[in-house]
Amino acid sequence: MITSPSSVRRSERSRRATLDAALELCTEKGYGRVTVEAIAARAGVSKKTIYRWWPSKGAVMLEAFAEAFVGATPFVDTGDIAADLRTHINAAVRVVSTPPYGPAYAGILSEMHHDDDLARAVLEQLVGPRVEAAVGRLRRAQEQGQVPAGADLPLAVEMLYGPVYYRHVLRRPAQDEATVAALVSHVLRSLVTGDDAAPAGTRDDAPAQG
Amino acid sequence: MITSPSSVRRSERSRRATLDAALELCTEKGYGRVTVEAIAARAGVSKKTIYRWWPSKGAVMLEAFAEAFVGATPFVDTGDIAADLRTHINAAVRVVSTPPYGPAYAGILSEMHHDDDLARAVLEQLVGPRVEAAVGRLRRAQEQGQVPAGADLPLAVEMLYGPVYYRHVLRRPAQDEATVAALVSHVLRSLVTGDDAAPAGTRDDAPAQG
Numbered sequence: 001m002i003t004s005p006s007s008v009r010r011s012e013r014s015r016r017a018t019l020d021a022a023l024e025l026c027t028e029k030g031y032g033r034v035t036v037e038a039i040a041a042r043a044g045v046s047k048k049t050i051y052r053w054w055p056s057k058g059a060v061m062l063e064a065f066a067e068a069f070v071g072a073t074p075f076v077d078t079g080d081i082a083a084d085l086r087t088h089i090n091a092a093v094r095v096v097s098t099p100p101y102g103p104a105y106a107g108i109l110s111e112m113h114h115d116d117d118l119a120r121a122v123l124e125q126l127v128g129p130r131v132e133a134a135v136g137r138l139r140r141a142q143e144q145g146q147v148p149a150g151a152d153l154p155l156a157v158e159m160l161y162g163p164v165y166y167r168h169v170l171r172r173p174a175q176d177e178a179t180v181a182a183l184v185s186h187v188l189r190s191l192v193t194g195d196d197a198a199p200a201g202t203r204d205d206a207p208a209q210g
Numbered sequence: 211m212i213t214s215p216s217s218v219r220r221s222e223r224s225r226r227a228t229l230d231a232a233l234e235l236c237t238e239k240g241y242g243r244v245t246v247e248a249i250a251a252r253a254g255v256s257k258k259t260i261y262r263w264w265p266s267k268g269a270v271m272l273e274a275f276a277e278a279f280v281g282a283t284p285f286v287d288t289g290d291i292a293a294d295l296r297t298h299i300n301a302a303v304r305v306v307s308t309p310p311y312g313p314a315y316a317g318i319l320s321e322m323h324h325d326d327d328l329a330r331a332v333l334e335q336l337v338g339p340r341v342e343a344a345v346g347r348l349r350r351a352q353e354q355g356q357v358p359a360g361a362d363l364p365l366a367v368e369m370l371y372g373p374v375y376y377r378h379v380l381r382r383p384a385q386d387e388a389t390v391a392a393l394v395s396h397v398l399r400s401l402v403t404g405d406d407a408a409p410a411g412t413r414d415d416a417p418a419q420g
Contacts, residue, residue, distance in 0.1 A: 030324060032324060103323075106323045107323070109319075109320075109379050109380075110319075110320035110323060112381065113313075113316045113317070113320060113381070114240060114242060119381050122380065123380070123382075127380060152392060152396070155373075155389070155392055155393065155396060158372075158373040158376055158377075158393075159369055159372070159373060159393070159396065159397075161372075161376060162368075162369070162371075162372025162373035162374075162375065162376040163365075163368040163369060163372035164372075165372065165375050165376045165379060165380075166368055166371055166372040166375045166376070167368075169319050169375060169379050170319075170332065170333070170337060170375075171322065171323070171329050172333075179365070182362060182365055183365065183368075183369070186362070186365060186369065186397075186400035186401070187369075187396075187400065189399065189400045189402065190396035190397065190399045190400035191396070192399065
């Protein structure tokens with residue numbers, strides 16, 4: 001079967017309506033009380049259509065959240081790594097502390113603890129690509145001499161994102177811009193390579209150096 | 211009514227039995243399927259007794275987890291802040307990546323997103339006191355000249371704990387000892403006070419300097 005341009009458009013409309021409905025219902029009812037039935041009814045699509053595209057409510061929510069998150073947190077390159085990381089982390093903080101995205105992500109994180117497929121999807125569709133993009137931005141900064149050669153870039157990404165997750169999952173007030181600025185400058189300052197750094201290849205998450 | 215020593219002993223036995231039963235059931239059934247009824251039956255106490263002491267299943271789990279966590283992660287002071295932080299963070303990583311404690315804490319973190327009382331209890335009974343203890347240990351290191359005066363100690367604590375939460379909630383493999391060592395040395399290295407640090411009092415979580 002050949003997919004005609006108009007059926008692609010129709011599919012994209014249904015997909016968009018489904019994602020929007022999922023987020024709206026998350027705001028209105030709370031993640032836990034949203035059902036695939038309710039999403040289908042709100043979006044004006046059949047339950048069967050939803051299950052043809054997504055395996056679970058969590059998967060719908062993940063696609064909706066990931067699309068919003070990735071769109072709102074580009075890795076810009078103005079040539080100033082500190083400024084660009086501040087821009088990025090401030091945007092990430094804003095998304096996860098704004099309804100419906102924050103509550104939706106909290107719901108996804110909860111659900112992935114007893115849904116192995118969703119856990120895999122979060123890693124493959126959201127976290128993995130974002131970590132790769134962050135490491136890529138830091139690697140360009142390295143090439144420009146703004147980050148020391150040999151710096152532990154995956155560790156830097158965990159030090160930047162860790163505190164954002166920490167406050168999100170503990171429901172603490174999100175970081176303000178001054179706190180994000182302090183976090184970024186601390187992380188960049190920490191990235192010197194000294195004799196206390198583990199030799200390449202001995203770390204559990206040591207990246208291949210490109 | 212005067213509480214006799216034997217009734218205190220009896221109460222402590224029931225409390226202990228309740229906490230142990232909660233953790234056992236969490237291992238066997240998964241957090242989500244544990245009920246207060248099942249905890250009571252396993253512990254050999256009445257449901258009424260449990261609700262006299264705890265408002266919810268989450269509160270029972272929190273007390274069980276917090277007791278194990280605090281017991282396993284003391285803030286020792288050998289005079290070497292780097293070694294002591296490694297000891298502490300390695301122990302914390304071990305607890306949150308070991309059943310039944312890891313799954314129990316994951317369940318608590320999920321539940322606190324739609325249980326405001328539990329969220330408050332996590333902060334008051336677990337996170338708040340542990341952050342205070344961590345800041346206290348760093349402050350002693352400051353007095354001993356191992357950490358610069360004026361260093362942002364609450365930020366340091368978030369940089370140490372953030373990555374532990376990050377991997378826990380994302381179900382990533384826990385940090386190994388080399389990664390914890392690298393994290394601790396990076397965080398300590400970041401704690402210089404420079405002109406990019408926000409002035410005291412402008413940060414959202416700026417501590418009163420003692």
